[in-house]
Amino acid sequence: MGIVRAAGLRHDYTKYREDESEVKVRALDGVDLDVKEGDFIAILGHNGSGKSTLAKHINALLLPTEGTIWIDEIDTKGEENLWKVRQRAGMVFQNPDNQIIGTVVDEDVAFGPENLGVPTEKILHRVEEALTKVGMLKFRDKSPNRLSGGQKQRVAIAGVVAMRPRCIVLDEPTAMLDPTGRKDVLRTVHELNEKEGVTVILITHYMEEVVDADRVFVMDKGKIVMEGTPREVFSRVEELKSHRMDVPQVTELAWELKKAGLALPDGILTTEELVEALAALKH
Amino acid sequence: MLGEITLGQYYPADSVIHRLDPRVKFVGTLTFIVALFLVKGFLGYVMVTLFLLGVIKASTVPFGMMLRGMKAIIFILLITAVFNVFLTPGEIVLVKVWKLTITREGVLQAVRMAVRLIYLVIGSSLMTLTTTPNSLTDGMEALFSPLKVIHVPVHEIAMMMSIALRFIPILTEETDRIMKAQIARGADFKTGSFINRIKNMVPLLVPLFVSAFQRANDLAMAMEARCYHGGEGRTRMKPLRYTAADRVGYLVLALFLAAAILLRIFGGGWI
Numbered sequence: 001m002g003i004v005r006a007a008g009l010r011h012d013y014t015k016y017r018e019d020e021s022e023v024k025v026r027a028l029d030g031v032d033l034d035v036k037e038g039d040f041i042a043i044l045g046h047n048g049s050g051k052s053t054l055a056k057h058i059n060a061l062l063l064p065t066e067g068t069i070w071i072d073e074i075d076t077k078g079e080e081n082l083w084k085v086r087q088r089a090g091m092v093f094q095n096p097d098n099q100i101i102g103t104v105v106d107e108d109v110a111f112g113p114e115n116l117g118v119p120t121e122k123i124l125h126r127v128e129e130a131l132t133k134v135g136m137l138k139f140r141d142k143s144p145n146r147l148s149g150g151q152k153q154r155v156a157i158a159g160v161v162a163m164r165p166r167c168i169v170l171d172e173p174t175a176m177l178d179p180t181g182r183k184d185v186l187r188t189v190h191e192l193n194e195k196e197g198v199t200v201i202l203i204t205h206y207m208e209e210v211v212d213a214d215r216v217f218v219m220d221k222g223k224i225v226m227e228g229t230p231r232e233v234f235s236r237v238e239e240l241k242s243h244r245m246d247v248p249q250v251t252e253l254a255w256e257l258k259k260a261g262l263a264l265p266d267g268i269l270t271t272e273e274l275v276e277a278l279a280a281l282k283h
Numbered sequence: 284m285l286g287e288i289t290l291g292q293y294y295p296a297d298s299v300i301h302r303l304d305p306r307v308k309f310v311g312t313l314t315f316i317v318a319l320f321l322v323k324g325f326l327g328y329v330m331v332t333l334f335l336l337g338v339i340k341a342s343t344v345p346f347g348m349m350l351r352g353m354k355a356i357i358f359i360l361l362i363t364a365v366f367n368v369f370l371t372p373g374e375i376v377l378v379k380v381w382k383l384t385i386t387r388e389g390v391l392q393a394v395r396m397a398v399r400l401i402y403l404v405i406g407s408s409l410m411t412l413t414t415t416p417n418s419l420t421d422g423m424e425a426l427f428s429p430l431k432v433i434h435v436p437v438h439e440i441a442m443m444m445s446i447a448l449r450f451i452p453i454l455t456e457e458t459d460r461i462m463k464a465q466i467a468r469g470a471d472f473k474t475g476s477f478i479n480r481i482k483n484m485v486p487l488l489v490p491l492f493v494s495a496f497q498r499a500n501d502l503a504m505a506m507e508a509r510c511y512h513g514g515e516g517r518t519r520m521k522p523l524r525y526t527a528a529d530r531v532g533y534l535v536l537a538l539f540l541a542a543a544i545l546l547r548i549f550g551g552g553w554i
Contacts, residue, residue: 059508083510091508098498099505103417103449110520115510123520145452159509 003167003199004058004089006033008067011053011222027053029222030067035201035215037166040193042210042230043203045219046244051203054219055171058201059091072166087116090160092170096152097144105147105155106131106140112163130162131155133196134188150181154188161192167199168192174206182209207234207248211269218243235267250274294412300342301413304525305422307532312410314536318543319402327546328398334539335402344412352408353401360400367393420444425523438514446502454495461490 011028027050035041045051056062057069060076072088074081090112093099102108109127118126131137134154144152153173160168170189174182186209193200202209210216216233218226220243226233233240234247237255241247247255254268254277262281268274300308319331339346371393373386411419424441431437462472465486472483 061504061508083512086508086510091505093501093505093508095498095501097453098501101446101449101502101506101509103445107417107520111506111511112509114517114519115512117516117518120518120520120522123518127520144449163509 002034003037003072004033004035004069004201006031006054006057006067006069008032009054009057009064009069010066011050011057011062012065026222028057028064031219031222031224033069033217033224035167035199037199038193038197039199039214040190040212041199041201041215041217042213043201043217043219044205044207044210044245045203046205049219050222051219052171053222055091055169055201055203058089058167058169060085060089061091083116087163088165089167089169090163090165092153092156092160092168092173094172094175096149096156096176099156100144100152100159103143104140105136105142105144108144108155109158109162112159116163126162126164127158130158133161133192134158148181149177150184153177153181153185157185157188157192161198165198167201169201169203171203172205173202174204174209182206205245207246207251211248218245220244230269231267233267234269293415294344294348296343296413298341298343298413299528300338300409302528303413303532304523304529305414305418306426306523307525307529307536308410308414309419309422309426311532311536312407314540315406316403318540319399319406321543321547323547327543330542330546331402335405338409339405342409342413344409348412349405349408352404356400356404360397363396363400364393367396416448417445420448421523438517442514450498453498454491457494458487458491461487 009028009031010026012024012026015023015025017023029050031050031054033054043051043054053062057064057076058071060071060082063077069076071085074085074088076082076085100108101111106127109130110123113123113126127140128137131140134157136151136154136158139147139151139155144155147155157168157170157173168189173189174185177185189200189202190212192198202213204210211230213230216226216228216230217224218233218240225243226236226239234251237247237252246252248269250271250273251268254264254274258264258266262278264274264277264281268277303311315331315334318334322328322331339349368385368389369383371386371389373388375387376384377387377390378385414422420441423444424437427435427437462470466472470483470486472480472487474480475483
């Protein structure tokens with residue numbers, strides 16, 4: 001049994017148009033999901049594919065219209081389990097400014113544990129531990145407003161880590177960051193996954209970010225349309241394109257070369273791999 | 284364009300007053316204001332002045348910082364002085380020009396009011412100068428928490444205040460950005476009549492409000508995701524705890540208030 005499991009998940013919402021007519025929009029349309037504890041999962045999809053809606057279901061911020069989602073065997077629909085679900089599945093959002101509550105870094109990290117009612121003596125320890133894990137301990141007394149985007153996002157991650165979740169959902173955490181910030185945040189997330197064994201669900205539309213994931217899900221029109229290891233998914237270039245997704249540049253280049261007649265393997269993910277494959281061709 | 288707003292004008296230092304519990308400082312400011320309007324007679328004013336000077340000295344905040352707050356009230360100060368000088372009835376007439384008379388009582392009343400107002404401003408800026416906005420909010424939440432019994436949302440108000448403090452610089456920056464964007468498209472915020480300038484603010488305020496609502500929505504979601512469910516069952520990382528110094532502080536305040544009451548009753552004196 002996985003840490004996050006969904007069966008026949010469907011989510012409808014009503015959209016009000018300017019002429020005051022209502023339209024029913026189906027954001028999720030029968031999603032089945034089973035995430036093994038300790039995995040690094042990436043969910044890909046273009047805008048409006050339903051990936052953010054799915055993320056909010058994992059944290060019980062949204063409840064399914066139909067179907068069920070279980071976090072650590074707890075059904076998110078039960079009102080009495082709401083805080084248990086949110087403690088187990090932490091969530092990091094896109095805009096770092098809009099999710100930091102404290103006016104000082106360590107106060108913000110303490111916000112989650114304070115809400116959970118962790119005893120005072122233990123909060124400080126948790127905050128220090130969480131800030132160390134994301135490499136932000138030396139900024140603990142600073143105002144979040146003085147930090148860079150990547151640093152703020154790491155503080156936000158620390159805020160979730162301090163709640164000791166089993167699983168962290170990151171909803172396009174790097175979309176508003178510069179390249180350095182993106183790299184720092186991704187490294188932090190990978191470290192958490194490898195060293196602490198926290199399950200990570202990364203939602204993104206940057207192909208490069210999913211290369212190191214254990215499993216990739218591609219979403220389109222509220223459905224999971226592709227699933228597999230990055231190599232499996234990225235070797236199906238044409239199928240990906242039909243879902244309006246791109247592949248990493250180097251994968252695309254390898255695919256084009258293969259089409260042009262070179263005997264290259266499918267699903268090349270990194271520049272090094274392509275170099276090796278090309279060098280192997282010469283011999 | 285909009286400089287960095289220093290809210291609460293906190294002056295960082297490590298003094299006895301800075302280290303005091305915010306609750307002590309808040310209660311202290313209130314006590315000081317009460318005493319200020321309670322005392323009568325020359326001796327009373329001497330005592331209040333000495334107390335104020337003592338606290339200023341202990342706070343190590345430069346005196347000039349305190350006078351900054353004075354600019355804002357200079358107008359009120361002048362008006363009250365003028366009204367008191369001309370409109371206080373009295374027996375000993377000093378000057379009489381046409382229908383206006385200046386009496387000895389009027390002059391004394393004006394001086395009294397001016398001194399009280401100036402001390403009031405200095406006293407309250409001492410609190411904001413030595414306490415960070417955050418601990419001030421914490422202190423107020425703790426002090427007013429008995430009001431929860433009569434359903435005053437004390438925790439919620441404190442939470443709103445601290446969120447406002449966090450978002451002031453962000454929204455300032457945003458205003459700056461929108462302003463620049465509008466100026467680049469030909470908007471004019473600096474010239475024209477007063478009415479026109481206000482009208483020109485509309486294209487600035489609308490996007491600012493839209494973005495503020497968006498941020499509020501995001502923040503609410505982020506808070507819920509981190510299990511926020513009001514003040515109930517919440518613990519604190521840094522709860523307010525009284526130390527020996529705070530107890531001494533309360534004792535000093537009690538003595539000060541007692542002295543002020545005694546001077547009210549027994550102190551006559553010339554003023």
